[in-house]
Amino acid sequence: MSEIFAKRRRIMMEHMQEGVAIIPAAPVRPYGNGLEYSYVPDSNFYYLTGYREPEAIAVLRPGHERPFVLFVRDNDSFAETWFGKRSGVKGALENYGADEAYPIGEFAAKLPELLNNKPKLFYRFGASEYDGTVLSAIAALRGKMRLGFYPPRTIIDPDLILGELRLFKNEAEEIDLFRKACQISSEAHIAVLKKLPFCNNEADLEGEFYLALRRLGAERVSFNTIVAAGVNGCTLHYEENRAALNRGDLVLIDAGAQYQGWCGDISRTYPISGTFSKEQAELYEIVLEAHRVAIAASRPGTTLDAIMAESVKVLSAGMVNLGFFPTKDVNSVIEEGLYKQYFMHRVSHWLGLDCHDVGDYHIGGKARIVDKGMAFSIEPGLYVAPGSGAPERYHGIGIRIEDDVLLTDNGCEVLTAVPKEINEIEAILAQAKNAN
Ligand code: MG
Secondary structure, three states, X not given: OOHXXXXXXXXXXXXHOOOEEEEEOOOOOEEOXXXXXXXXXXXXXXXHHOOOOOOOEEEEOOOOOOOEEEEEOOOOHHHHHHHOOOOHHHHHHHHOOOOEEXXXXXXXXXXXXXXXXXXXXXXXOOOOOOHHHHHXXXXXXXOOHHHOOOOOOEEEOXXXXXXXXXXXXXXXXXXXXXXXXXXXXXXXXXXXXXXXXXXXXXXXXXXXXXXXXHHOOOOEEOXXXXXXXXXXXXXXXXXXXXXXXXXXXXXXXXXXXXXXXXXXXXXXXXXXXXXXXXXXXXXXXXXXXXXXXXXXXXXXXXXXXXXXXXXXXXXXXXXXXXXXXXXXXXXXXXXXXXXXXXOOOOOOOEOOOOOOOOOOOEEOOEEOEOOOOXXXXXXXXXXXXOOOOOOHHHOOEEEEOEEEEEEOOOOEEEOOOOOOOHHHHHHXXXXXXXXX
């Protein structure tokens, strides 16, 4: 097990100073009769432990001589025959650096002792199945105060610390994994682009993306894949992915791979026929320019709001030029929010171990100043739904272009690399068609 998890626990405990943190693994989520959704570990728990099995809880107690306690599923030959190997208590001690480890079934009985005389409890209520257990342990201690047993009096959401720690990606080891997740996401997107001339349905493209990312070593998609052809591209989180691909339409693909927990998130929009129509190209170039200026503006010292404002300026001016609004005044399109009819989301979200990563976006009610080690998406788009006030020749066109950036000392590293210039995309599609 990498040293990085022990280092993160040390830093977490330095920030806690005192008290005890209880960080549960994500629950298994059942459906149907005896079936389960594919298991996705909780990112806070994984960040601190590197442990990927369900039914586990990490306890951190700074100042204690054995500060890291792990509760895990114990070995069970019957269950392991059905569902695979478990690390067990022995594995938790030997492979995951636990100072003490116990079967998960002992958590409720041990909790009062773990909380006793700890002034602060770092635990997130409403996020796991253990709220009742925690409340019972606090109540049990409260009943024994005359004997010198005291429960925590202050309860703090551990995300106040973990969100801030996870927001900054400054360790070489974690940056390498993050780069790899983005590289696999990029290669899988390029594989899909080359298959596009031979695909007839959105589902084909979704399948090609999944095949590529699994072959490249990723564990899963980092969010539900969006493959939206034609007017479906105007639905921001379209996930049906089963419509026919019609020549003459664009197809918007928003997809990412998760590798060792790290998430890539890329959107590209391609012409199904192999070439952009005049109207598609006009809108595409506006979005691409909005994407370029946002990446150029991504550096320490700015804010996500300021980066977005750069994109919105380009998008609004482009739409004004094409006659989208009764007015020709770009400032009023921005100030009155008229652009939001065609661009209704933000340009960026944090990115990391979660695709929509943790960490506050505002400090003291203001957009926070970004700094080295922060990572986010850059994803302007334009979505012209039928029935909108834009000129009819643009109706049904949805475009999004998204890359992932990591802030460096004085700019940003673009972690993703998939062709996005019109001539590049058209050349690759022509070449792919001819090669077959
Ligand atoms: Mg995305």
